[in-house]
Amino acid sequence: MGRACYVDDIEREGMWHGATVRSGIPRGLIRSITFDRRIDWSEFAIVTAADIPGENCIQLIVADQPCLADDKVNHCEEAIMLLAHPDKHKLREAVGAVRVEYEPLPAVFTIEESERQDVIVWGADNLLKTFLLEKGDVDSAWARASHIVEGEYRTGAQEHLYIENQGMIAEYSATSGVTVWGSLQCPYYVFKALRPVFDLPEDKIRVIQTETGGAFGGKEDYPSIIACHAALLAMKSGHPVKMVYDRMEDLAATTKRHPSRVRHRTALDRDGKLLAMEIDLATDGGAYATLSSTVLSRATLHSTGPYLCPNIRVRATSWATNYIPYGAFRGFGAPQAIFAMERHMDEIAAALAIDPVELRRRNFLHVGDNNATEQQMREPVILDQLLDRALKESDYHAKRAQFARDNPASTVKRGLGIAAFYHGSGFTGSGEVYLNSLAGIDVTPDGKVRVLASNTEFGQGTNTVLTQVAAEALGIDYAAVSMASPDTGIVPNSGPTVASRTSMVVGRIIERAASQLLALLREHAGLDATYTQKEFLAACERYRATHGEVVSLCRYEAPPGIVWDDQKYHGEAYGAYAWAVYVAQVAVDTVTYSAEVEDFWAVQEVGRVIHPVMAAGQVEGGIAQGIGYALYEKVVWQDGRMANNQMTNYIIPTAQDVPPIQVYFEQIPFRYGGFGAKGIGELPHDGPPPAILNAIHDATGVAFNAIPLLPEDLYARLAATEKMAAQ
């Protein structure tokens, strides 16, 4: 019908439009700012750092990122000044008419440059964060090893490319404070960022999510910035202000996935069993700390894969550079770490001349085993079963044999690749305890049953799943339950909508709140053991008459036995793991050097599948993004700026590129998840890149260890290999 209202579809009375003057250089001191006289600047509201009533800082984890650059810029496109005008078509010229003079400073563009510390661009040493994870005794294992295999693996930046660009509308008044409406994942993150910038009490800040056209992590941290900017312009101009980026600005200025470099050194015994793993994992964090520490944490905890290994050392570092700050993106460090691990498993298999399937099977974690953080696997682990299913559904062995026969005579080389992996659901370690989420259910006087949660819908199904959980737990019709508006003035803080935590963690709180509500109604309003929906609502009204508001809120409760040591990186890293085995069939054309994913099988265990159609949609969408990450999506950097910041030349998979995707769920309800659910949203992004590059290895006999892998990269190696073979 076209009636859903996204932020750009909303008009407010007397609304102006905002735009951003951005840094043209990667690093330097701001010397002067001049305004071209051909513009009548009296028509504009102009905001600089000096106009910020509170702190010039975007609050997240480390308070290092200014809301507006004051005297110094640390990356291209860093916001320096804001402009607002009643006519949005006047803003582009005005932005171009603000001239900023800089004194350039040396900039750092690679992990290696940052590690060398010749130029310090952040803190005392460029090091945004480091973790050390140790299990057993790695150093003594090398001498006992039958084989030692080393490898280095790299992943590039990836752009979210949500189809709706970032956007926000803000209003300001001295009496009611700041109100923002926008495209965002985490209303309370934006809330937390606005407060110190405006130096206002909690009751003077209100954040409302509008329909959000895709996010994938891209609207986890960045919306705090654009919300502060729009609100500053609203305060300065005295009008509501809408800021909506166009695609080029969105691509150039907003966060992306952290690039990574992962080095593996692995000791194995004679039978191909893992003896020791030493992993050096480094990410490029960009100019400010933002979420780099937590992304690095998840990368660290996923770097050893779903395997049993007695001796492990992971050194993880995140380095500052002078690119835009990298941020949250579906998988949150896990895709980088899993790409390295699963590509490395195939390298080990090749070195030991063991079938890659067999090598994995020999090393899988099982129930009762301890993983890298010595978290004991207490819930069922069915990797063998997932693997068997993946092999059967893909007809893996017969197909590989067929390809081995056909490839020598064909210019198109086909191969199959496999990836086995897990993804931890919810916040890492004690994160969920710190979040202390509050969520629940209320029944309004007009008989509406509402879920009260700050978790947002952006296409992944939050609203459907949470209302479904509430309806099922209350024993009433799904159609009778709705979500309360995602508005910090209405809903409590049930934590951010990230980390595949909504169904499992918040779903479980809603389920408990429903039981609590039923208990209240039984005790105080005479609700019988069995009841109809009408009787349920009548009981709510009796309760209201005698006790007031019909509301039931619950806080997060950790599953028993969750102990996590943040210093030693030891203990229960995640409340639950989702498990998967993926198989990719890839065809490499040795004439055009294009690699095409022809077929894809995805077998997973994600607890109970609450909504099968949406769950499969999550898996398919994640796989498509994973295919893009592996084969299409390259952020081209030029002097610190994204050079291909257009859909014309930043290429994502289209309807012609996505293969048939076969999705299988093996269900084991998880007792501490909302109606048995575990996280699902991020898992499917983890598997495709290694499965695809393993398939290319299978097809061509050449190992590629970096993504994105574009035709020119295939050409460079394959043509050289052919030339050598010919000589």
Next chain:
Amino acid sequence: MSKGEDATSSERSPAITFNVNGEVRIANVPPMKRLLDVLREDLHLTGTKEGCGEGECGSCSVRMNGELVNSCLIPVLQAEGADIQTVEGLALDGELHPLQRAFLEHGGAQCGICTPGMLMAAAQLLEQDPHPGIVQIREALAGNLCRCTGFIRIFESVAAAVNPENAHLATESTSGHLRDAREEGPHAR
């Protein structure tokens, strides 16, 4: 709107008259204003979305004289006298178009931002080829980018709108097979 540019330019330019979703509409706008902006800003038909502004993503797809066009690439003067159909014109008298129903039932929309353009591209296809196979569906939607679904459920939705029985066959994919893992007994140790 500011009192500057638009007022003066519309004084200079003749009004654009065209037919939008079966209604005659007159727009007093500069002739080079994008059809997308005229639909959204002047006619308040915000169902048509802007994704890229350069004709790559198809979010702004509308039908113009029976052709599918990217409304971000059309100066409104080209639409003089044209028949335009936007997503708001798909449902008749509040009754959802079969494609809209199929997208709802088969998970063809996740975040929804590409959906209006996707629906228009699919409607265009079905008008030209009432019984498309997967090859035709893929080709017809190749100019419309979706970042959420991986397209599989969109293909299935279009196939289901044609024939609800054959959605899976048409798309050569499975729809999320569910199986209770305990039925076969976990291989856990």
